[in-house]
Amino acid sequence: MxxxxxxxxxxxxxxxxxxxxxxxxxxxxxxxxxxxxxxxxxxxxxxxxxxxxxxxxxxxxxxxxxxxxxxxxxxxxxxxxxxxxxxxxxxxxxxxxxxxxxxxxxxxxEQYHCEECGICRVGGKDNFFHCKKCGSCYSTALRDKHPCVENSMRHHCPICYEYLFDSLKDTRVLRCGHTIHADCCEEMKSHAQYSCPICSKSVCDMSMYWRKLDEEVAATIMPLDYRYKVWILCNDCNDMTEVFFHIIGHKCGSCHSYNTRTVAPPPVPTR
Incomplete structure (x- = not known):
């Protein structure tokens, strides 16, 4: 038609x-x-x-x-x-x-009108699909390859705070499923910020950087007074583990990420 x-x-x-x-x-x-x-x-x-x-x-x-x-x-x-x-x-x-x-x-x-979005978009209808859970059109390259976040596009960009759903700027779906302007994401990474500003998960593959931190940790011996354990929560896998304190960073025992933060120890079970 x-x-x-x-x-x-x-x-x-x-x-x-x-x-x-x-x-x-x-x-x-x-x-x-x-x-x-x-x-x-x-x-x-x-x-x-x-x-x-x-x-x-x-x-x-x-x-x-x-x-x-x-x-x-x-x-x-x-x-x-x-x-x-x-x-x-x-x-x-x-x-x-x-x-x-x-x-x-x-x-x-290549403008087209998306009935489910209720607005016109660009890029060619055959190149996009509408994700019902995320509530917006995404590139067909992301079909079945992105974590869905309910109404992810119907929010403001966490960096510039422009409404994403009908923004004229290109958007990017992060590994965690949250959405951000593509140029805002690049600006964020140019300032060495590699975690999602919404959920703090890593926005890209950081394995090479984690290996460099492994080398720095191994080369930096902590004084005896600082050799104690702390509890950490991993922002990437959400696991909570106990590790030795180190000034360089704390490595998750489950997924080996350094994207962690120190937390209070878990409560001791009572009888």
């Missing part, structure tokens, strides 16, 4: 050259499109919903589904939301979603 709709648009453009007039010549910093929107919340005109959300003084956000009016940038005619301008006959967006009231002339993004 979607393929048929796309074919109809292509055939219509060939039959009526007005549809393609001004394509990619108009738009804002977020999208190339031949229309602006009138925000239903404040009745002001903006290039798109992101332009609205970035410029409003009180930082209120527009609901994409509530947009009712658009202004054609070719002929300046205000009209009800629709793909083709009722006055000059141009496509106000080569890609158009009547659910999201979304227009975009840059179809190279």
């Amino acid at each position: 979607e393929a048929a709709a796309e074919k109809t648009t292509t055939n219509a453009a060939a039959a009526d050259p007005r549809l393609d007039f001004g394509k990619l010549d108009f738009g804002c910093k977020h999208y190339r499109r031949r229309c602006k929107i009138r925000a239903p919340c404040c009745d002001e005109v903006f290039g798109c919903r992101h332009c609205h959300n970035e410029s409003t003084a009180d930082k209120h956000e527009i609901c994409r589904h509530d947009v009712q009016k658009v202004i054609c940038l070719v002929c300046d005619t205000e009209q009800p939301v629709g793909q083709v301008c009722t006055n000059c006959g141009v496509n106000m967006g080569e890609y158009y979603c009547e659910v999201c009231k979304f227009f975009d002339d840059d179809v190279g993004k």
